[in-house]
Amino acid sequence: MAAIYQAVCRRASSLICRFHSTYVQKMRYLNDLKEDDSLCRQAQTSGTFYLFHNLSPFLQEVGKQYLVPQVSAAEMKRILEKFKEAEQWIEKSVLIGCSDEHVPHFALDLGALEKSVIEAELKGSFTDLRKALFVVDEKDSPLLASAQSLLRWHDSHQYCSKTGQPTQKNVAGSKRVCHASGIIYYPQMSPVVITLVSDGSRCLLARQPSFPQGMYSALSGFCDMGENVEETVRREVAEEVGLEVESFQYSASQHWPFPSSCLMIACHALVREQQTEISMNSLELEEARWFDLEEIVEGLKRAPGSSKQDDGRLLPWFPPKQAIAHQLIREWVKQQTSQLA
Numbered sequence: 001m002a003a004i005y006q007a008v009c010r011r012a013s014s015l016i017c018r019f020h021s022t023y024v025q026k027m028r029y030l031n032d033l034k035e036d037d038s039l040c041r042q043a044q045t046s047g048t049f050y051l052f053h054n055l056s057p058f059l060q061e062v063g064k065q066y067l068v069p070q071v072s073a074a075e076m077k078r079i080l081e082k083f084k085e086a087e088q089w090i091e092k093s094v095l096i097g098c099s100d101e102h103v104p105h106f107a108l109d110l111g112a113l114e115k116s117v118i119e120a121e122l123k124g125s126f127t128d129l130r131k132a133l134f135v136v137d138e139k140d141s142p143l144l145a146s147a148q149s150l151l152r153w154h155d156s157h158q159y160c161s162k163t164g165q166p167t168q169k170n171v172a173g174s175k176r177v178c179h180a181s182g183i184i185y186y187p188q189m190s191p192v193v194i195t196l197v198s199d200g201s202r203c204l205l206a207r208q209p210s211f212p213q214g215m216y217s218a219l220s221g222f223c224d225m226g227e228n229v230e231e232t233v234r235r236e237v238a239e240e241v242g243l244e245v246e247s248f249q250y251s252a253s254q255h256w257p258f259p260s261s262c263l264m265i266a267c268h269a270l271v272r273e274q275q276t277e278i279s280m281n282s283l284e285l286e287e288a289r290w291f292d293l294e295e296i297v298e299g300l301k302r303a304p305g306s307s308k309q310d311d312g313r314l315l316p317w318f319p320p321k322q323a324i325a326h327q328l329i330r331e332w333v334k335q336q337t338s339q340l341a
C-alpha cells in the first residue's frame, strides 16, 4: 500500500514538475532522494561516483589537465567485486548532487581498500585535497570540497555523543540517527567571517604562522556562539589587529573544507582614517600591515612563492582565485580604481 502511495506521489510531483524550471526540478529531485531511502538506493544503481581514499579525491592527469572522473555504477560494481563485501561499500556513499538530466552523483571513500589496486584499475591517483582544489577545473573545486566535507563529517560522527551507541546514516547521507536516543545528527559547517579591512585608500592583510612563505590574506575568524556576522567582524578585527570597524558590507560566501567544513562569510570593513595604527595579536598572527593599491596590484600578478626581495624574503602574494580572500582583494582593487577614475 505504502509503495503504491509513493508511486502515486512521485507521479503527481513529476506532473507538477513539468511546469517548473530545470533548477527547481533538480532541487526537488535531490530532496526526494534525501527523504526517501528506497528511491535513493535505486538511484545508486544508475548514478555516478566520485571516489576518495582517506578523504583524498581521485584525479586523472590527462596532458596538462587534472580531471575529476565520474565512475559509472557498472564500473563501480566491477571494481568493488575485486574486494570482499562489495555491496556494503556502495552503502557508504553519500549523495552530492545530480545532473540536469537527474543522473545522481555520489561520493564514496574507499579508504579501507588497497589504494594501488583502484589507482591501477582507473588509471589515476588519489590526490591530497589541498593540491586537488587548485589544479582541477574551477567548476569541479566546490564539488570536491563539499563531497570531502560530507565524507569527513560521516567519518567523525559514527557514534552518538549522548549515548555512545553507533549512529546509522540514511541512504543519501543527509543525516545520521541514533536509534537508542532518537537523536538525529545533521552535517554541520562552522561559520567563519573573513574581512578585508580598508582605511579608504589602503587595505590590511596579515600572515598567520602556518601560511606559506610570502602569502598574505584578509583577517578571518570563527563566529562565537550567539554572535551575528557584524559582531564577529567587529570582534575579530579588534582581537587580531586592535582596530575598530566603523562600517562593513557583506560581499559573498563560500564553503571551505579546511580544517573541516567552514562557511566563509566575506565582508569589506572600513576603519576610520585617523585610527589606523595596527596593534597585532602575535598569538594568532606573525605579521599584519597596510598595503597600498600599487602593491596589491603587483602582488596579484605574482604566482605563489615566485619572486624574492633583495634580503631573500619572498615578495607578497595573495591567495589563489579559488579562495574567497582573492575575490575580496579583487573587489577592493576594482572599487579603488573606480574611485580614482
Ligand SMILES: NC(=O)c1ccc[n+]([C@@H]2O[C@H](COP(=O)([O-])OP(=O)(O)OC[C@H]3O[C@@H](n4cnc5c(N)ncnc54)[C@H](O)[C@@H]3O)[C@@H](O)[C@H]2O)c1
Binding pocket: 190, 192, 194, 217, 218, 219, 220, 221, 222, 254, 256, 258, 259, 262, 264, 284, 319, 322, 323, 324, 325, 326
Ligand atoms: N577561503 C579563504 O579565502 C580563507 C581565508 C582565510 C581563512 N580561511 C579559513 O578560515 C578558518 C578560520 O580562520 P582563523 O584560523 O583565522 O580563525 P580564528 O581567528 O578564529 O582562529 C582559529 C582558532 O579559533 C579557535 N576556534 C574557535 N571556533 C573554532 C571552530 N569551530 N573550529 C576550529 N577552531 C575554532 C581555535 O582555537 C583555533 O585555533 C581557517 O580554517 C581557514 O582555513 C579561509
Ligand SMILES: [Mg+2]
Binding pocket: 219, 220, 221, 240, 284
Ligand atoms: Mg584569525
